[in-house]
Amino acid sequence: MTRKPRPWAPAACVAVLLMALGGCATGPGANSRDPLEPLNRNVMKFNEGVDAVVLKPAATLYRDAVPPLIRTGVSNFFGNLSDAWSFVNSVLQLKVHNAAENFARVQLNTFFGLGGIFDIASEFNIERHREDFGQTLGHWGVPAGPYLVLPLLGPSTLRDAAALPIDRRADPLHDIDPWGSGALYVLRAVDIRSNLLRAGSVLDEAALDKYSFTRDAHLQRRRAEIYESSTSDAGGREPRDEGAPAGTPAQGTPAAPAAPEPAR
Secondary structure, three states, X not given: OOOOOOOOHHHHHHHHHHHHHHHHHOOOOOEOOEOOHHHHHHHHHHHHHHHHHHHHHHHHHHHHHOOHHHHHHHHHHHHHHHHHHHHHHHHHOOOHHHHHXXXXXXXXXXXXXXXXXXXXXXXXXXXXXXXXXXXXXXXXXXXXXXXXXXXXXXXXXXXXXXXXXXXXXXXXXXXXXXXXXXXXXXXXXXXXXXXXXXXXXXXXXXXXXXXXXXXXXXXXXHHHHHHOOHHHHHOOOOOOOOOOOOOOOXXXXXXXXXXXXXXX
């Protein structure tokens, strides 16, 4: 009888691989949050090559060919799907207010917004709180670990990479037949990339070192997402710099908008 793959197996493989690579990638001048920088830079170059050849042209064509109203409906639909998993993670983090608003968004947009095509909840000023399992682990004290650039998926950390199998399994698209889910995954990736076309151009022009800028912006954004509202909702801990040793105060990172990333 064929055994079903265990959901934690990919995460375990990633962890073992990174531990093996960590020793050869570190050095006296290495960033403490980014000991895998040489490897990460190579993966980033690969991702940029794929983006330049495939994803960016597809996103540009999508933006130019599809009317804005339809693109907004597509973005709303996928946003509504993500709100359901955000609700679950808000509950796991004991963020009562966030959970209530995410639940209300899903109910309103699903039943009165034609499955999420129309964002009715935003018209009622019900805020979206994006949460994933990596944030849940971080909320309960799991350290970020080293910064990591994933092939095709972009910036992450060891903790968030280990949480990816859980996030993928909880994705509603996961339960659709392979052909249908494949098409929807592609549409979602193209839609997200089209929304980041302008931000990507600004980043290319503004950043002297695109890799460092993207890394610092990503770590800053994830830290804000994890500790945002934790004190008010669940008596969270004092925020510290993601990826730094325990007790290290938050380090200043450039006050810049988060760099464009593919969807998680």
